[in-house]
Amino acid sequence: xxxxxxxxxxxxxxxxxxxxxxxxxxxxxxxxxxxxxxxxxxxxxxxxxxxxxxxxxxxxxxxxxxxxxxxxxxxxxxxxxxxxxxxxxxxxxxxxxxxxxxxxxxxxxxxxxxxxxxxxxxxxxxxxxxxxxxxxxxxxxxxxxxxxxxxxxxxxxxxxxxxxxxxxxxxxxxxxxxxxxxxxxxxxxxxxxxxxxxxxxxxxxxxxxxxxxxxxxxxxxxxxxxxxxxxxxxxxxxxxxxxxxxxxxxxxxxxxxxxxxxxxxxxxxxxxxxxxxxxxxxxxxxxxxxxxxxxxxxxxxxxxxxxxxxxxxxx
Numbered sequence: 001x002x003x004x005x006x007x008x009x010x011x012x013x014x015x016x017x018x019x020x021x022x023x024x025x026x027x028x029x030x031x032x033x034x035x036x037x038x039x040x041x042x043x044x045x046x047x048x049x050x051x052x053x054x055x056x057x058x059x060x061x062x063x064x065x066x067x068x069x070x071x072x073x074x075x076x077x078x079x080x081x082x083x084x085x086x087x088x089x090x091x092x093x094x095x096x097x098x099x100x101x102x103x104x105x106x107x108x109x110x111x112x113x114x115x116x117x118x119x120x121x122x123x124x125x126x127x128x129x130x131x132x133x134x135x136x137x138x139x140x141x142x143x144x145x146x147x148x149x150x151x152x153x154x155x156x157x158x159x160x161x162x163x164x165x166x167x168x169x170x171x172x173x174x175x176x177x178x179x180x181x182x183x184x185x186x187x188x189x190x191x192x193x194x195x196x197x198x199x200x201x202x203x204x205x206x207x208x209x210x211x212x213x214x215x216x217x218x219x220x221x222x223x224x225x226x227x228x229x230x231x232x233x234x235x236x237x238x239x240x241x242x243x244x245x246x247x248x249x250x251x252x253x254x255x256x257x258x259x260x261x262x263x264x265x266x267x268x269x270x271x272x273x274x275x276x277x278x279x280x281x282x283x284x285x286x287x288x289x290x291x292x293x294x295x296x297x298x299x300x301x302x303x304x305x306x307x308x309x310x311x312x313x314x315x
């Protein structure tokens with residue numbers, strides 16, 4: 001079976017895929033164009049796409065009888081794929097949950113500490129040669145230990161963040177989830193979105209998609225407090241970046257830490273100018289071990305499909 005891998009992956013993953021399939025590996029790090037996606041559906045049996053490869057309804061509509069039978073997404077988030085349209089065209093879709101959980105939770109904590117303790121701002125000061133030495137009131141930030149964290153979305157990643165916040169920093173955990181969560185894994189209270197947004201630190205860990213588009217907007221940001229910080233490690237369009245920038249500029253909230261962006265890789269220009277914003281280049285799973293595990297999980301889904309077995313991770 002012919003397999004297209006749409007982006008460079010760790011060599012171990014490509015080797016594992018090549019041992020079973022006739023692999024074509026695209027060498028560009030950029031998302032595929034519309035024409036490339038349409039060609040992939042016509043020319044390959046299987047495709048291993050990832051974030052930014054927007055297999056939307058119009059792509060499937062233009063290839064009414066695709067050769068492709070499966071999209072094995074590299075990543076847990078799959079809102080770039082119109083799953084309904086894929087299924088209607090006869091394709092199965094899988095993802096890679098589990099492999100990304102701890103690494104993404106680690107980045108949430110990184111952003112929390114960097115933003116609360118003004119680490120990015122401090123490093124920029126040092127590199128610019130502007131640091132004049134220690135003094136008692138320099139760059140005072142938020143002490144996160146013992147504070148309240150509000151987690152929006154209590155799935156695998158939300159629970160992993162809760163464990164780190166509670167066990168590592170003694171934080172009180174409250175969370176908002178659209179459905180009841182019987183066991184959060186730590187002492188925690190399920191609350192309304194408004195109450196969760198009123199925490200000292202708010203962390204977004206919801207999946208992307210129509211249901212969560214601009215979940216954080218001017219209305220929900222109004223529930224945050226002037227000393228609070230917002231962390232986003234979910235999907236960029238969960239946050240209305242213009243509303244977030246306005247809240248930061250007004251001093252309605254103290255800071256934000258972002259690893260994902262509404263129009264990635266473009267970032268709202270106002271956010272780029274603010275010292276109280278930590279900006280990372282989508283590093284959530286950026287560790288070789290993690291990316292290799294993600295790739296191997298995608299290959300396992302492809303092999304299961306080729307063998308006529310149930311997919312380990314269908315979506």
